[in-house]
Structure formats: structure tokens, C-alpha cells
Amino acid sequence: MNLWDWAVEKISYLFNYTFNGLSPAHFIVVAVGLFGLGLFGVIARRNAIAILISIELMLNGAALSAVAFASAWGPDRVLGHVFAAFVITVAAAEAIVGLALVLNAYRRFGAIVAEKVNLFKW
């Protein structure tokens, strides 16, 4: 038995514990996918606004996974909703400050390429 079969066997049964055909594993896959895409964007993109967009993706993945985990683990299934509500609020604050910084950097450097903003480098 090779590694692939072992992994498939270890994982696929998790998708069988369902409620209306859906299991927490379904949502966790989507949440982790969003987080990974955001992480890729944060590292690979150069445009500062694109980096902010990627950060929004990461925050969404985190909030979604919080709700999915909370609905899998009892007893209080709404705690994940509380956590996700706070994540949404903090993400809004982060977006506001980040875009203000981007605007200021654009005025100062005439570009929004992250590598050009090097005031703190020496």
C-alpha cells in the first residue's frame, strides 16, 4: 500500500459524517484553499493593493474555518459566529488603514509597488 492510498483512506472517511450531505471537512477544504491562495498572493504579488486583496482572502479563509470548526465541535455552535464577526470587523479596520497607507505611499513615491516603499530600510 503506497502513501497515496494511505492518505486517501485516512481522509476520505471524514467526508462521510454528514449533515444534509455536508461535512465540516468540505468547508475546511475551501477555507484552507482560500488561505493558501491569499498566502501565495501576499508573497508573490508586487502591487500593494494586490497584497491587500490577498490579505482579505486569508482573513476570509480564517473566519470560514472558525465557523466550520465551531459547527463541528459542540456544545455552543454559535461561538464560531462570534469569532467570525470579530474577524470581519478587524478586517474592515485593516482594509481602511492599509488603503490609507497605500494612498499616502502613492503620493510620496508615485507608485504602489511594495518594493519601492523603502523609507524604513537603510
Add this chain to the structure above:
Amino acid sequence: MSITLLIFFAVAGMTLLGGLLAVVLKDVFRAALGLVLSLLGVAGLYLMLAAQFLAAAQVLVYIGGVAVLILFAIMLTKNVRSPHQRSWGSSLIPAALLFLLLTPALAIIAMQIAGPRPLGLDEQINYIDELAHLLMQDYMVPFEVVSLVLLAAFIGAIVIARRKPEYEDEGGEVDDK
């Protein structure tokens, strides 16, 4: 395959496709539109998890607020493309490797932690009521603190993004515009 599962795959596919577009598209404006698609998909997933309030808040705050803010910022900062400007940094290959290795590992670990348990959703419970009780009783203090955080962020953003008044520019400094 049940109809719920079909709807889930449609919404999840929309979410991940939007995220992919938001990350790989060269044009930042189109990337922001991909972000909107992804946020809408996440709102649909919240609905499937019986988090109706979160779905509404997601649409109001993210699509109505954050996405529009990002579109405004893109339009305010007209990106002047120089001929040798690349949209990908030198860290493209490490980032892709990290994505390909980390994402499956993280998904496997997270699914193992969640374990073999079904979604504990109960159609008899009104989750919005429960959420309101939690926010207004047990989590009252964080709820108020987060409003202060939001206020501080508003004021900070105004201070940062404000143009400097004219008299500050006359001091022989390099121009600040």
C-alpha cells in the same frame, strides 16, 4: 449526489475560482472583481453553515464596504506602467512551492483536528438569537472594544491619507505631494 452537495460544489467552486482570479490576474481592477466573487461565495458558504447574520454582514461589510474601498483606491492610484515593470516579484517560485506544499498539509491537519463528526446544525435553533445573546451578554466587553478599534482605525486612516497643508511644504523639504 444530493442537491445540497451540488449547491455546495457550485458555491465552493465560485469561491475558489474568485480567489484564484484575485491572486493571479495582472490587472488589479480585475483582481478586485475576482475578490468580490470570492467574498460572495464565502457569504453563500456561511448560509450553508446556518450563519445567516454572518452572511448578511459579509455582503454588507465586505462587498459593500471593503471591496468598494479597494476599487476606489485602485482608481485613485492610477498605475503608471513603466516598460520594465513586472507584476510578479522574484519570489514567485518560492510562493508557488509554499502554496503547493503548505495548503494540502494544512487541509489534512485541519480535517484531522475537526475529526469524524457531522455538522451539529439544528434546524430548530435560531442562530441569530443565540448570536445576539452571546454578543450582548458574554462577549459584551470585546464587542465594545472592537468598536473602539474601528473608531481608532477610522481616525488613523483620515490622518494618514490627509494631504499635508500647504504651509508645511514651504520649509525647504523635498516636496511631499
